[in-house]
Amino acid sequence: MSEAVERIPAPDGATIALHTFGAGPGIVVVHGGGVTIGIYKRLAHRLADRFTVHLYNRRGREDAGPRQEPYTFEQDLADLGAILEHTGARNVIGHSSGGYIALDAARRGLPIERLAVYDAAVGVAGGFPAQWLDAAREAAARGEVALAMALTAGGINTQSAASRLPLGAQVAICRAFLRTSIGRMMGQLLRMTLDESQQIRLHDAPAEAWSGITAEVLLAYGAGGPPYYAGLNNALAGAIPRARVLAVPRSGHDGLNRAPARIVEPLAEFFAYSIEQFRDARPRA
Incomplete structure (x- = not known):
């Protein structure tokens, strides 16, 4: 599957390099911390027969612009908003800290209709470990x-x-x-x-802080990864009106970028059907 690269303006005047694969409804991927988009290209290729998948490096990485200091998530949120506006995509996948950014974007009213997060790094009532x-x-x-x-x-x-x-x-x-x-x-x-x-850690809050999200949300986590994600996702699902939890068997924190069928196919189903249809098709984790 070919890759197209387009440079679009960011709100602060920098440029965002948008790497696009496939054809069909658009999905924007917000990657996790400590990595670049390179490890998500397998995921993009495996969705590209059904969707247009947009990858981009977050600030300070490879072909991205510089990151503002002191760091907050505001620049990430602004860049995601610019990408959604430019592409018209209304579907988002977020991984780890990218999952936090995507959830916060939906909470703030960015035009996200369906949001899937995998091992979203969200502090809910102290449930995300930070002692280290x-x-x-x-x-x-x-x-x-x-x-x-x-x-x-x-x-x-x-x-x-x-x-x-x-x-x-x-x-x-x-x-x-x-x-x-x-x-x-x-x-x-x-x-x-x-x-x-x-x-x-600074944005740790009760689960009810996320109750204003109106998008359909799939809260996925790797059943073979850190155990606290199960509790975090269940707490979020209890607060977000249109949310559903999915435990992915035999998958760790890197499951999304490994992109086995047991992750890719539920994602494809979620973006193809409503959360109600998805819920009916799969038992609640």
Whole structure:
């Protein structure tokens, strides 16, 4: 499937490089922290026979413009709004911190009709772990990237066997990971990831804070990933009027970018049918 690249204006005068695949109803993908759109191209290709999929790098990454400092989510929200306006797309997929941005965009009234999030990093009444964050930010500020990454990975991936190893062993694993191509990318973007985690912590709120979302929302999470996502999504589903929870079996936090059929097909169904039809077709998680 061919990829078209178009540059569109951002509200602050920068340009947004929009990478587009396929044909059909439009879907905009808001990627997670610590990565770029490269790892989401498999997802785009697997949806492109039915949808027009738009990927874009969020600020400070590859072909994106510079990120405003001090960082807040406001610039991300403005860029997403510009993309929705330009493309006319009304469907959005958000992953991890991109899921927070997408949910907040829907809450603020951006023109989103259907929103699917996967492992959305949303603080709901203290349910998203953040005890690790101060130490990780301090380590990153000192330039101790492997330590900061180990604290981050262990704090977020509470289900992993590695998170129960001594910290020194976790640091050694991360030091080896940083020598891989994806590890180098995540290491280079780690401070940005930690800034996003800080914003998520600062915006922790009761689930009812999200009750104003009128879009149809699919709250998906990997059943093989961090266990707290189940509680977060169920709390959000209880507050968002037209929301549905989907637990994806045998999938971790990286499930969306791996894009197996057990994730892609429910997404395609959701964007093709109403939330009521989707609910009738699939048992509630």
